[in-house]
Amino acid sequence: MADPILPSVTLDDLDRLSNRATSVIDRLRDQVFAPGTQKSLDLRFNVRTAAQMVGRSETLIRDAENDGRLPEPEKDDKTGRRKGYALHEINNMRALFGTLPHRSAEDDALVLAVQNFKGGVGKSTLVTHLSQYLALQGYRVCVIDCDSQASTTSIFGLNPDIDIDEDEETLYPFFRHGGPQDLRYALRATYWPGIAMVAANLGLYDAEYELAGRMARESGFVLDRLREGINSIRDHFDVILLDPPPALGMISLSVLRAADAIVVPTPPNNVDFGSTVHFLKMLTSTLNELEKVGGAHDYKFVKILASKMNDGKSAHVAIKRMMDAVFAGDMLQSVLKDSAEIDNATANLLTVYEMTGSATRTETHKRCRVYLDAIGREIEILMRKTWPSQREALAREGLL
Numbered sequence: 001m002a003d004p005i006l007p008s009v010t011l012d013d014l015d016r017l018s019n020r021a022t023s024v025i026d027r028l029r030d031q032v033f034a035p036g037t038q039k040s041l042d043l044r045f046n047v048r049t050a051a052q053m054v055g056r057s058e059t060l061i062r063d064a065e066n067d068g069r070l071p072e073p074e075k076d077d078k079t080g081r082r083k084g085y086a087l088h089e090i091n092n093m094r095a096l097f098g099t100l101p102h103r104s105a106e107d108d109a110l111v112l113a114v115q116n117f118k119g120g121v122g123k124s125t126l127v128t129h130l131s132q133y134l135a136l137q138g139y140r141v142c143v144i145d146c147d148s149q150a151s152t153t154s155i156f157g158l159n160p161d162i163d164i165d166e167d168e169e170t171l172y173p174f175f176r177h178g179g180p181q182d183l184r185y186a187l188r189a190t191y192w193p194g195i196a197m198v199a200a201n202l203g204l205y206d207a208e209y210e211l212a213g214r215m216a217r218e219s220g221f222v223l224d225r226l227r228e229g230i231n232s233i234r235d236h237f238d239v240i241l242l243d244p245p246p247a248l249g250m251i252s253l254s255v256l257r258a259a260d261a262i263v264v265p266t267p268p269n270n271v272d273f274g275s276t277v278h279f280l281k282m283l284t285s286t287l288n289e290l291e292k293v294g295g296a297h298d299y300k301f302v303k304i305l306a307s308k309m310n311d312g313k314s315a316h317v318a319i320k321r322m323m324d325a326v327f328a329g330d331m332l333q334s335v336l337k338d339s340a341e342i343d344n345a346t347a348n349l350l351t352v353y354e355m356t357g358s359a360t361r362t363e364t365h366k367r368c369r370v371y372l373d374a375i376g377r378e379i380e381i382l383m384r385k386t387w388p389s390q391r392e393a394l395a396r397e398g399l400l
Contacts, residue, residue, distance in 0.1 A: 039157025039349075041191050042356050044084030053090050053136070055099040069096055088193040091138055100138045102238055107387035109234040110300070112241055112379075113259035117282065118275040119246035122265045122307035122336055124151040125346070126375070127243040132353040133376030135194040139238040142187070144230070145200035146171060146255055147245045153199040155349055156190050166203025171251075174229050175207040177214055182232030196237075204251075211250035221294040223250070227258035239383055248282060256283070257290065260386070261300045263379065265307035265336065268319040276304065300386045305375070307336040334374035341368040 051058045064070040070093060074083045085093075094100040103109065114127050124147070131141045145152045150160035158164060166172055169186055173179045186198040214222045230240055244255040256262075266276040291297065304327050310316045324331055341364050345352050352368050359365060381399055384390040394400045 039191050041087065041193075041354060043087060043354065044356075045087075045090060046084050047082075050085045050090055050093065053138075054093045054097060056093070056097045060097070061093060064093075064096060086193075087136065091193060094138050102138075102140060103387050104389035107389050108260070109237045110239045110383045110386055111230055111234065111258055111260045112239060112383070113244060113255050113262050114241065114265065115244050115252070115255060115259075115262055116264050116266065116276065117246060117248050117252065117279045118272065121246075121267055121272060123246065124155070124243055125342060126263065126265055126305065126307070126336060127152050127241050128155045128351050129342075129353060129372050130376055130379060131195055131241050132192060132351055133372065134239060134380065135192050136353065137376075137380065139194065139380075140236065141195045142233065142237045142240040143190075143195060143197040143243065144171070144240060145198060145243050146204070146226075146251050147200055147243055148202050148205040149245070150200040150202070150204075152243045153197070153201070155346070155351060156192075156195075156197055156199075157349065158199055160199070160201035164199045164201040166201050166206075170200050170204045171198060171226070171229075172204050172207045172210070175210050175214075175225060177210075177218075183229040184233060187233060208250045211254065215250075223254050223257050223290065224294055226251075226254040230258050248286070253286065253290065256287065257294065257297055259299065261382070262302045263332070264302070264304045266304055266323070267308040268306050268316045268323060270315075270319065273319055273323065301382055302330065303332050303379075303382070304330055305332045305334075305336055308338045309335045310338045332375065332378055334378045335371060336375060337368075337371050339364070339368045341365055 045053065047058050047061060051061055054061070061070065065072045071089075072082075073085050073089065075081060076083055091100065114123050114130075116123060127143060131143050134141050143152060143156070150164075153160050153164065164170060169188070171183075171186065174183060174186065183198060187196050188199065190197055211222055211225075234240060242255050242259060244252045264276060264279065266272055287297065304323070306320050306323060309320060320335075339352075341352055345355060352365070352372055355365065381394075384394060385400075391400065
């Protein structure tokens with residue numbers, strides 16, 4: 001028999017390919033996660049912006065500084081000019097003037113999953129930007145990265161391979177038999193005031209097998225384990241955002257049982273629209289099966305978000321119009337548009353919200369901020385509508 005035109009690919013060849021790819025990733029991570037560096041938030045707000053964020057006048061802020069109730073902001077050593085207010089200083093003002101938007105003690109923190117069983121739909125992009133939008137408003141936010149790919153963890157400045165111990169600092173120990181009884185062990189502060197997180201790394205993938213094994217061995221309903229863990233920390237937050245894996249596995253099922261609400265990002269193209277329709281069918285049938293074992297579980301809202309939308313593509317516009325007709329009141333009105341601004345920020349492990357300097361003065365950046373803010377505001381209103389204590393305030397604002 002003649003030799004084949006293409007030589008076969010051996011395991012040694014695959015190993016060499018993997019090693020070359022790993023070396024490239026290592027070089028990229030050496031640049032982004034340089035030794036001794038730690039990601040920080042450089043945002044500063046002038047007194048006019050601070051007054052808008054706090055909901056009080058510039059005069060009241062300056063009066064509070066003059067009489068010692070608030071410290072004056074730092075000044076530049078060379079010019080003597082104010083550097084502006086950092087976010088934690090804005091929150092100190094909100095605390096002083098009673099304008100922090102925290103839920104009341106009688107309200108439950110919202111557990112919101114950004115979920116789709118398909119990858120590449122903008123899931124982690126939405127989680128990171130939404131968490132930071134809500135933190136800018138003064139809410140107490142927790143982000144739980146449930147995805148072993150750990151994209152959200154990386155955006156928050158942590159190297160999943162080095163900074164995260166899979167046996168100590170992810171969800172994995174909590175899912176193991178005999179593991180911790182609450183999630184406080186895994187909570188860590190981030191460089192964003194008001195945002196804490198539970199990080200992830202590749203080792204979290206083993207939790208899929210751990211949960212499957214426990215379901216085979218144990219009589220209890222293992223898939224409610226995550227919900228129990230979240231209940232152990234939810235009193236400390238206003239909203240808990242879950243970033244699950246893009247697949248129907250044990251962790252994704254646990255997220256479905258833990259969440260109070262779901263946002264489904266869906267790019268307006270035939271493949272992704274079809275995948276979302278399939279996701280919704282699977283969601284319904286899966287929840288029906290889980291209900292037989294673990295009891296009923298309802299959601300406060302389920303919304304679909306058109307993501308990666310490109311207004312310049314006629315197919316996107318047509319499918320978005322069809323989505324609006326098919327899903328009607330289940331669609332978010334705001335849209336996560338396809339943006340080079342988001343791509344450029346993500347390439348540098350940043351979000352649009354933490355960009356500073358001249359980059360924030362471009363029209364592209366301003367447009368991007370407008371639609372990201374619109375998404376954040378719409379979800380913020382939905383969140384507030386789940387809190388009974390907000391009824392009067394929402395009515396005054398014309399939102400009920």
